[in-house]
Amino acid sequence: MQPPAVVEFGERLAELGLVRDLLVAGSLATGDYVPGVSDLDLVAVVTGPVDSPRRAALVALHRHLDQGQAGDTQLGCVYVSDAHLLDAQALHATWTHGVMVDRILSGVARAELVRHGFAVFGRAPLQVLPQMSDEDVREAARAEVLGYWRWATRRPWMWLDPAIVDLGLTSMARGRHTLATGELLTKTQAVEKASGPAWLRDQLRARRRGEDVRSPRLRTAVYAWRDARRTTANAQKAKGSPSRSSPGSRPTTGTGSAASRTAIGTRSPADRNASRSRSTCPNRPVRFEVPLSDVIRHTARRDRTQDRLRQGLHDQPRPHCPAR
Numbered sequence: 576m577q578p579p580a581v582v583e584f585g586e587r588l589a590e591l592g593l594v595r596d597l598l599v600a601g602s603l604a605t606g607d608y609v610p611g612v613s614d615l616d617l618v619a620v621v622t623g624p625v626d627s628p629r630r631a632a633l634v635a636l637h638r639h640l641d642q643g644q645a646g647d648t649q650l651g652c653v654y655v656s657d658a659h660l661l662d663a664q665a666l667h668a669t670w671t672h673g674v675m676v677d678r679i680l681s682g683v684a685r686a687e688l689v690r691h692g693f694a695v696f697g698r699a700p701l702q703v704l705p706q707m708s709d710e711d712v713r714e715a716a717r718a719e720v721l722g723y724w725r726w727a728t729r730r731p732w733m734w735l736d737p738a739i740v741d742l743g744l745t746s747m748a749r750g751r752h753t754l755a756t757g758e759l760l761t762k763t764q765a766v767e768k769a770s771g772p773a774w775l776r777d778q779l780r781a782r783r784r785g786e787d788v789r790s791p792r793l794r795t796a797v798y799a800w801r802d803a804r805r806t807t808a809n810a811q812k813a814k815g816s817p818s819r820s821s822p823g824s825r826p827t828t829g830t831g832s833a834a835s836r837t838a839i840g841t842r843s844p845a846d847r848n849a850s851r852s853r854s855t856c857p858n859r860p861v862r863f864e865v866p867l868s869d870v871i872r873h874t875a876r877r878d879r880t881q882d883r884l885r886q887g888l889h890d891q892p893r894p895h896c897p898a899r
Contacts, residue, residue, distance in 0.1 A: 577695065578603070580645040581615060584652075585695040587636055588619065593629055595657065596620040596697030600684050604691040607761035612785045614649040617695070618680065618688060620703060621654050625668040630675060637670045653680050660703065682707075682715025686759060709757025716753035717810050724750075725807040734796040737789070741779060743799045744769040747806040754810060770802040771795075 581599070588594050601616030602608040608615075625633070633654065640650065651671040659665040663685075666677040686707050692700040707715070724746065733739050748765040752758070760768070766779045775795060781788040 578608075578610070578615065578648065580640065580648045580650050581617070581695060583644045584617070584640055584650060587640070589696060591632060591636070593621055593623075593632070594619045594654075594697075595622050596703055597695040598688055598692050598697075598700050598703065599695060600687040600692050602762060604687055604693060605759070605761050606691075607763050609763075609783065609785060611647065612783060613762075614651060615645075616684070616687075617650070617652040618684070618692075619652055619654050620660065620697065621656050624656050624658070625654050630668055633668065633670065634675050637675075641673065653678065653684070655680055661705070681719060682711070683719050683753075683759075686712045686715055690759060712757050712759065713754055716750050717814060720747075720750040720754075720807055720810045721814070724803055725811075728800065728804045728807055731796075731800055734800045735792060737792065737795070740790070740795045740799040741782060743803050744771060744775075744779065747802050750810070751806055754813065770805075771798045 577599075581603070585597050588597060596619070598618045598620070599616070600618055602613040603615060607613070621629075637645075637650075637652075640646075649672065651669065654668040654670075656665075656667070659667070663682060664679060667680060669676050669678040671678075685704055688700040689704050689707055690712075694700065724743070727733055727739070727743070734743065745762050745765040747770065748768040749760045749762070752760040752765070752768060763783055766776060766783055769776055769779055775790060775798060778788050778790045
């Protein structure tokens with residue numbers, strides 16, 4: 576049984592005459608859809624490029640739906656040109672969270688389609704996309720972990736967002752499972768494998784059921800950020816990091832060829848002094864290691880101060896923070 580928003584979307588999209596196939600991915604495809612909690616993820620195969628007039632028509636359609644049936648469903652759709660269907664790096668017009676952006680159709684989304692997806696109208700997913708082996712799915716999961724999520728680990732302040740925390744914990748659990756087995760894991764299953772204390776998994780389960788349960792903002796941010804760092808580091812190790820002696824890298828003492836060790840050991844005093852002067856150059860940027868807890872605590876304090884200033888409460892006692 577398809578949600579009413581998907582049925583109406585399919586009917587109106589067919590009327591435009593731009594789309595050949597409308598396919599369902601994500602939680603609805605895997606049988607893990609929770610009304611009011613899960614997003615609706617769809618993929619449309621478009622005949623020809625999505626030029627400016629077509630893009631404008633699609634934006635108007637989505638805005639109309641968001642004001643009606645799709646208002647509370649977070650319905651999103653990737654519009655893939657049939658000419659670029661097999662190009663994994665091609666950018667496609669994508670409606671997500673109320674805006675039209677350009678994104679790739681990720682390898683994980685392709686795996687969901689060919690393994691669990693179905694058609695609202697048009698061809699079945701396996702008639703549109705090639706089958707993916709377990710190794711293909713592993714590589715798709717590794718690309719996602721080492722792409723967006725590694726980028727996110729370098730921005731610890733992002734993890735103060737409760738939505739990022741929940742998504743990060745379940746995405747890391749799904750990534751670890753797929754890298755180990757080559758199989759996909761639903762979000763509900765991922766909650767059971769999430770890294771963290773039992774009380775945090777209980778709260779994740781409650782939110783997955785649609786309950787309004789809040790977790791301590793700072794503690795959960797730390798748990799999720801550290802979990803993502805461990806998972807991305809392990810995924811990089813499994814992939815194989817580049818050799819230290821590869822072109823462009825500096826060989827280390829005690830490794831590499833005898834010629835390189837001899838060259839390092841026979842540098843003149845002038846060369847060594849020049850190296851020291853470069854390493855202590857005052858114009859060279861210095862990297863400071865700041866504990867994540869300090870960064871997050873400072874960011875949380877700044878956010879609370881900005882909220883009080885916006886509300887005109889800066890001269891009153893500090894309000895209670897419900898997230899703690």
